[in-house]
Ligand SMILES: Nc1ncnc2c1ncn2[C@@H]1O[C@H](COP(=O)(O)OP(=O)(O)OP(=O)(O)O)[C@@H](O)[C@H]1O
């Protein structure tokens with residue numbers, strides 16, 4: 001368990017003993033009065049939410065709203081400016097920028113293996129366990145057949161899946177996918193939808209940063225960020241016109257499932 005914050009740790013309610021090493025009871029992530037930023041400048045504040053195991057969370061917001069910043073904090077790369085962030089599990093991410101960057105000549109299996117190495121001490125060579133974890137992860141995303149293919153020759157959707165395999169090979173219970181749909185065609189996006197649902201059914205939690213309101217309707221929870229937490233809850237309950245306007249700064253958007261009633265975010269550029 002990692003806990004970062006400059007306030008005293010939360011006291012467990014009920015006075016029970018701490019969970020045994022390796023077992024997770026209660027939420028995987030808890031944020032309370034959390035403010036995040038760079039140096040002393042706060043870029044997103046008022047964060048308060050719990051993510052339970054097996055839950056899919058859409059993190060919705062405009063460019064610069066604070067989605068990637070939240071992911072950095074969850075990965076332990078950014079200490080809170082204020083408040084408490086408890087992360088009771090291993091987190092793994094598919095960053096916003098990696099799909100185009102990994103163009104040097106490596107195979108899909110090499111990329112997946114990078115994830116399995118994350119838990120390995122520096123003096124150990126990767127062995128059968130890491131090999132198995134990497135191949136298993138490629139199987140889970142439907143890319144085992146292309147294990148020996150060059151990563152640089154893959155399509156965007158295939159690369160996305162291999163990068164998810166890399167995150168899975170790290171044996172993380174919380175996956176952070178930063179705008180994983182950008183650049184995917186409809187069939188690849190459908191595949192990714194199914195994969196996210198399968199991962200959650202296995203008990204993993206998945207947080208997905210997106211600009212797209214429609215996508216978030218399929219997930220269990222939505223977290224709306226626009227420099228502050230605008231809303232948190234199940235999408236059907238919280239995504240109304242007022243919340244969408246506050247999330248997107250008053251721009252007119254249409255509420256999925258309620259044509260004519262409201263409001264869709266205008267096109268936001270992909271990265
Ligand atoms: N390394 C950094 N140093 C200083 N400020 C930063 C840094 N990274 C991001 N910011 C600022 O933090 C704010 C939130 O950025 P962040 O990248 O979290 O937004 P985002 O919601 O992920 O946006 P996008 O949809 O464009 O990916 C922005 O104002 C951005 O300029």
Ligand SMILES: [Mg+2]
Pocket residue numbers: 067068069096178209
């Ligand atoms: Mg971002």
